[in-house]
Amino acid sequence: MCLIAVAWRQHPDYPLIVIANRDEFFERPTAPAAWWPEMPDFLAGRDLRGGGTWLGVGRDGRFAALTNFRDPTRLRDDARSRGDLVVRAATGDLPAQAIGQQIAAERAHYNPFNLLVCDGEALVVVESMTGRCSTLEPGIHTLSNHLLDTPWPKARVARRGLETATGGTPDVDALIDLLHNDRPAADAELPATGVPLALERMLSSCFIRAPGYGTRCTTVVLRSADGQVRFVEARWNSEGQPDGRTDESFTVR
Template sequence: MCLIVFAWRVHPRYPLVVAANRDEFLVRPAQAAHWWPDRPGLLAGRDLEGGGTWLGLSRGGRFAALTNYRDPSRHKPGAPSRGLLVRDALEAGTDAAATLEDLAARAAPYAPFNLLVGDGDALGVLESITGRVRMLEAGVYGLSNGVLDTPWPKLLAARERLAATLRGGLDENALLALLRDDTPAADEHLPDTGVSPEWERWLSPAFIRAPGYGTRCSTLVRFGRDGQVRLREWSWNERGEAAGEIVHDFRVEPRG
């Protein structure tokens, strides 16, 4: 993912609400979210090049999602796919904090990333650029290609719109609208992440359309206090037009 805004223990009915965009090269093949036949209990999209995923859930109520940390000077040719970390987090048998600490100890071979992991009782983030694991208090947060809550214009706008939507009820159309916002940031507010100013402009909206690169899918996730979980995902073509939509509803299985 390249933009994730989420509310943890804010909504009275839904302890975790997530709105996220996956931005990727258009030629990189992927499957929409589905239950993986070779890894029972894992619901996620699948990167057909690297084998991992960018966001996923488990039948046991785990959640994990990852964003890349944008800094071209830290590129690692031949590094393993960071999407494998999401898969490993979803399949781990430890709580969220222990899972994040374990993955932090194994992060060195990977290019920089941020990894969110939740187990239903706790939610935390690993920022590999600092090596820090942070377990989160109740609140509304945003994560893009910096560390948690780096104040980029698209992150600030999306986080505020998520907070406003939660105050008015959980309107999925409003959440999709914030993910589809393709308004670029003004030049004076562009971050400096080591790419050209032209690319900073292309990457500055929540919804990206750039040469050979763009927002490939948008995902909404909600975990209910009653154990009901919903994942709704839209796929977008190279022009940013709708190319598919799926919905998965399931109930968290009791922990054995």
């Protein structure tokens, strides 16, 4: 996952609103979002190479999602799969702060990451680069491939769009369209993350289109105050065109 925006306790009827884009190589095998056969209370896509996922929800209303921290110099071939952290956080029964603290203590086993965990009562972020496990205040928060609320251009676009969405009944298709914005940032606004300038430009938009790489799916999660959850995953092909959709609704139990 490369861009996540979360409205936490900002909407009177929807305490949790999540919009997220997953950017990945198209050659990497992936299963569409579905209830996992071996974990029938867990709804997520699946990385068929690493075995984990980038974003998922449980029938108990737990939510977790992960972004990678972009720093090519810190990548290790022997690191554990970061996708396992989402499964662990979204299917466990510990409070969000407790599971976040456990994962923060084990961060050295993984390549750099940021993890969001929500148990319905608290929204927590774990930043492996800083070691922090923080409970977030109500508000709109963004994660891309740096630390929480770093104002990268794509994060600012997502934040503004989500701020507008919290003013009325959330429209899933409008939220998906919000993250379908493929306009790159101006060079003066680009971060310096250790990759070539041309790649920084390509990665600066909310929606990525590049040879062999790009936004594979956009996910919207809505949790209502009365315990209803809607999970929508819109998938995209290598041309940036629709390539399937998962739309699931359930009552938190």
